Amino acid sequence: MASTADSTQDRIVAAARDEFARHGIAGARVDRIAKAARTSKERVYAYFRSKEKLYQHVAAAELAAAADAVHLDPADLPAYAGQLFDYFTAHPDRYRFIAWGRLELAPDPSDAPDPSDTPGPSDIPEPADTPEPADTPEPATALEPVSTASPYRDAILGKIETIRRAQAAGDLDPAWDPVDIMAVVSQIAHTWLDQAELAAVARRAADDPSSSARRTAVIRAVAALFPPAPRRDSRPLRQDS
Amino acid sequence: MASTADSTQDRIVAAARDEFARHGIAGARVDRIAKAARTSKERVYAYFRSKEKLYQHVAAAELAAAADAVHLDPADLPAYAGQLFDYFTAHPDRYRFIAWGRLELAPDPSDAPDPSDTPGPSDIPEPADTPEPADTPEPATALEPVSTASPYRDAILGKIETIRRAQAAGDLDPAWDPVDIMAVVSQIAHTWLDQAELAAVARRAADDPSSSARRTAVIRAVAALFPPAPRRDSRPLRQDS
Numbered sequence: 001m002a003s004t005a006d007s008t009q010d011r012i013v014a015a016a017r018d019e020f021a022r023h024g025i026a027g028a029r030v031d032r033i034a035k036a037a038r039t040s041k042e043r044v045y046a047y048f049r050s051k052e053k054l055y056q057h058v059a060a061a062e063l064a065a066a067a068d069a070v071h072l073d074p075a076d077l078p079a080y081a082g083q084l085f086d087y088f089t090a091h092p093d094r095y096r097f098i099a100w101g102r103l104e105l106a107p108d109p110s111d112a113p114d115p116s117d118t119p120g121p122s123d124i125p126e127p128a129d130t131p132e133p134a135d136t137p138e139p140a141t142a143l144e145p146v147s148t149a150s151p152y153r154d155a156i157l158g159k160i161e162t163i164r165r166a167q168a169a170g171d172l173d174p175a176w177d178p179v180d181i182m183a184v185v186s187q188i189a190h191t192w193l194d195q196a197e198l199a200a201v202a203r204r205a206a207d208d209p210s211s212s213a214r215r216t217a218v219i220r221a222v223a224a225l226f227p228p229a230p231r232r233d234s235r236p237l238r239q240d241s
Numbered sequence: 242m243a244s245t246a247d248s249t250q251d252r253i254v255a256a257a258r259d260e261f262a263r264h265g266i267a268g269a270r271v272d273r274i275a276k277a278a279r280t281s282k283e284r285v286y287a288y289f290r291s292k293e294k295l296y297q298h299v300a301a302a303e304l305a306a307a308a309d310a311v312h313l314d315p316a317d318l319p320a321y322a323g324q325l326f327d328y329f330t331a332h333p334d335r336y337r338f339i340a341w342g343r344l345e346l347a348p349d350p351s352d353a354p355d356p357s358d359t360p361g362p363s364d365i366p367e368p369a370d371t372p373e374p375a376d377t378p379e380p381a382t383a384l385e386p387v388s389t390a391s392p393y394r395d396a397i398l399g400k401i402e403t404i405r406r407a408q409a410a411g412d413l414d415p416a417w418d419p420v421d422i423m424a425v426v427s428q429i430a431h432t433w434l435d436q437a438e439l440a441a442v443a444r445r446a447a448d449d450p451s452s453s454a455r456r457t458a459v460i461r462a463v464a465a466l467f468p469p470a471p472r473r474d475s476r477p478l479r480q481d482s
Contacts, residue, residue: 024344027267096344103265103340106437156442179443180458186439187432191424194435196347198427201397202420217421225465 011037074166075229084189171229252278315407325430412470
């Protein structure tokens, strides 16, 4: 059995995941998390220092859970997309949790001027031109963007390297930049989670409104872009979490 | 020249767009909107009743602006994806504005139990099984989900019908459900806006980290799925906003 201290931490993490999924980071209340975890605000801060650090901690656990559940086989990207679809369709709260961090921790493109002085320019430089934050410890008051969190970055770089090797081995079209393959496949898999407003319309307008029809379309789109490589029996299954 | 009343409303809408894009709906402060619009909180509420109604009003204006800027030609979906990419890359604040509404106004999948009583179940029924809200006036305290806002729904249904006609005319593969075509093309176009955390990694890991390389990949992916139809000179350009 886990120690009492571990159990409290586990309950805080579970309660925080629910609270963040529901209300986002800015909207989350540490007193609600403490109550749901049957502990005190003071204990939460003793373990995790700040609400933002708590989010980062839970995010790392969520990424690890997703990586455990969904394996990237670069020779069968349609199957990978199907697994992503299944995982987050079964756990919409986990997708919502991640989506808040993407939005709330992303660099604000209109953050250059002092918001209290000007309403902000309406035309903003392209995000691709924004310099990436350096990997130095952030000031105590700043949120740590998910994009610079090491476990996430390392997981993504590992997947990109897996794709690059599959291209070199002839399993995937080498004309694509591996980062575009990674991004487009994930993006297609999340079509119906990201476009909830279109999904509501689809339930009326689709020829077949079932979730399995949406899943089939996701897999079909990825298969048209990146057809599975023929299996070579002598080769072990490639898996990379 | 616009009347004084119109100008005040226009300034409120512009200030609200910036405030919502930056802080989301829950995080937006009407006093900051009023200050940026050089008016009072009372005037803001007199015009728009509530912060949520103000968001809905600005969202309708934003959808109209996007529809004006980006035309759907079903015979050339790669070009449509390129236009979507260009529009929101030039206006990341507008994409952020929409993204907040998707997240904050979406039905919360864990909202069934009373959140103050239970931490919430971890396994939730699929969202596709959730009944769609009826088109009746919402109670005064509830947010109106974007999914049921009529101008949005009408715009999407119009685009879906345009795609259906193009399939019937032989310009698009009829084996796809038109709602899947609509959703997958939009989704691919927004790949790098939705995955800001992957974009940060891509700036280091990509073979070519430029924004134009990302744009090319988006168009290439859509072209592989839905190749442009050959132009028939006798046919007028199809455009549907």
